[in-house]
Amino acid sequence: MSLYLSLKQAKSEEDVKDIYIKALGLKGYTKGLVDIRTDEIWFEAKDTGKHSSYAMFTQLLHYVQDGLNKGETIPPFLAVIDTEKAALMKTSDVMPFLAKKTIKWGKSASQYPKEALDEVSTHIGTHFVSFKISTHEDEFISTVKAAIKSGDIIRTQITPDNLKQVFDKWVTMIGREINGVTDDDYALLFFADIMHDGKTKTHENLPAALLHQDNAPVFSLAGKLYELGNKEGYRQFWAIYHKPPKAEYRNYLLERRDSLIPLDERSFKGAYYTPLAVVDKAYNKLTETLGKNWQKNYIVWDMCCGVGNLEVKHSNPRNIYMSTLDQADVDVMKATKTCVAAQRFQYDYLNDDITDDGKIDYNLTNKVPEGLRKAIAEGKKILVLINPPYAEATNFENIATGLNAENKSGVAKTNFSITAMADYGKASNELFTQQQFRAF
Template sequence: MKYRKIREEELKNKVGADWFKQFDTTEIIGNIDFSVLPQQDSLFGRTPLLWAEAKTGNFDISAMFVQLILTIGKARTFDKTLPPAFLGVFDFKKIAFVDYVNIQDIFFLNDFNWNVAPSNHNTKEFQLIKERIESILKVKTYIFDYEKDQKELKIFIKNNIAKATTKSKIKIDKNNFIPIYLRWLEVVKPIINVNWEELSDANIFDSDFYLADLFVDDKGTQTIDDDSSIRESLFVVFHNQGYKIAKENINRMFDATIDIKHKETYQHFWKLYKRPPIKEFQDYIIQRRDLLAPQDIRERKGAFFTPRIWVELSQKYLTDYLGEDWQDEYYIWDCAAGTGNLLAGLTNKYNIYASTLDQADINVMHERIDHGANLLKNHVFQFDFLNDNFSKLPQSLQAIINDPKKREKLVIYINPPYAEADNRIGEGRKGVANSEIHKKYSANMGYTKREMYIQFLTRVYFEIPQVVLANFSTLKNLQA
């Protein structure tokens, strides 16, 4: 046998030198035993060609692949770096390869416990993975004996591993859409032919263009000629190998069209990923668009996602305080709604109102309504709570606010923005304190007028008196 009676580290060194000498096999990626990368960086960095599990002795191929999959899944290595085109396993006698795309779905199993020791072959998780992949491995695995298949192995490496950078597309899910965004900022954003400062004045940011790119049907091809948007309600949509912004989103007479300066660069970037994202994660990505906004912008706009567990707890407290039938007996207005997740779980859509600063968030909520969210479109509207006059509110909500008896049954249910005006760098903090409410009630608020949430609460106190204030917030609100 070619590599009999040597230690694992020596085995990895010899396999690297004997079969992959034209590549870089020195880089250690997480807990993966053996990695193969190209020697030279490309425009997008070095994409791994192969991740492999190494064993001394004569091991079962399926068991080695299961251990490799558990190692990758436990560390979610594919979220930290681009996954390779191939996975592999080898021992002292043989080496085997399988296309990454043939097994990548295994990493998205629901309710699977990845926190087991990959080397423990007796766990139920190990057996479950083995059962799932054995049928795939039987028909999709390339197996070579070092001595008997020497020529074939060299040809396979030359024709497949060496050309593997364009072999597979990475699926997009809730775990990797942010790392992909960070790469997108470096590669794609600079080639979008637009004045970013002007767009930011209209509350349009690079993340809107990224979402436009994500929600594209790539038709399974490597080119962008046939790419088309699957979400026309987004603030920015991919259109005709560029972008389109609806005229109503920028207060103009015509839609804005934006070009991509270097389509080849754009195409090279997106051919690495399968678009659109996996269907079951699409709504999550839209709802968590707040994660794509810079910290200072998020603070200014209040673009923070309220975790579901706290949403449920806050609604339990409301039930305890207002009674079991409170949703039928009270009106509810979230005046800092974002994409509306604080309202998830409420049942009487006829009594619920939601407003937010960004039209993009309104578009998201309207699309969620189209897909079953329990809200009414005419109760979901764009409204700048710190600047707009109440005359802009829907007539039905104005009627509630203007009627003292109905107003007592209005619950202002909010997780307000908490940015504070200061001299720190960041567009989001610039002008935070400058609002109509700041001007109007400056003397009443004193020093705390610097806080956005204080301005929210002040307007509620003076202009919507006798309402029920359900202020879901950080402890900072209570300590002010």
């Protein structure tokens, strides 16, 4: 059972202590005035969630002060735990403050005067890392275990395995506090935030950017600045996680933008990343079918390239044209330096350059590069290499994921399907068939 569910069943402070001892795998502990005492951490425990972390730390620091006065060995970490939350702090961060001995403690640890609480709160405010157990129990447990092992508070790394989880928590604690943005913007703002160590960004030209004004984080997106309403969630979130992610994960994480796009928008656009194993398979099949020189002999156009995975294995990027619906995906490819020598551009293949009578006129938008237009006009060998978007106007899944009627009909109603697919019946409802017929 999870730590949180076990805590919901706790009937007393003893239960709370035992549940945490088990979850953290504490060894060699004693219980007494200090609720749980180990060589590495002293814990103050409560059997409800109604005491603030500041109040609990004030009680714990009373015992630390007592211990110091008696010449006892003080552990490197201090923690407070209850049924809803937990917090951890390095003892070294409070030692100089306790050494000043300015606090007037109460008769017992629990009878602290308000002045003691105020003074402790002011001092420890920026030093402890707090965890809401309902959402961050794994992070709390791993942080405590790593602290015991390493002697330091180590923030949780953002990796491909926890990307979605971290993103969801980021939305709750930070995204919803950014004034004036929509759900669709969260993924871009999240990447701007995580790919920045507070001083420097890891990538140039990401679609959104993190800036700082008057020491507060500010986001910039599409030429506008967005401030945080409440900054406490921001402080707490980044006390738990480490940023930026390790260098080896950064590009991969950016390329997984599709997994963070809200589900309804994602199924509407058919935005699904192409796994590299599938790309390998496709390239083997192409070599089998077109011969081993196909990458030299054919011009490739992927007109729904997303973040470009289907082309990363291609050894001749000068022969490649890559276009896709979302400018943000093009920006991600540029920031991650994916297929640098290829021509990468935003293009809505089913709506751009379609005339009223269903013909194609590249002069309407002038988005398609000259070289590609010339190759098409001259009848050069062009290989349409795509993993098409899958989205159907009238399928059940779309209805179940809450697409409204306008959106659903939006799938069928591309310029291309309206003007050029009158004879295709129900097949014109599907994005991938539209894509196929447009490619012919």
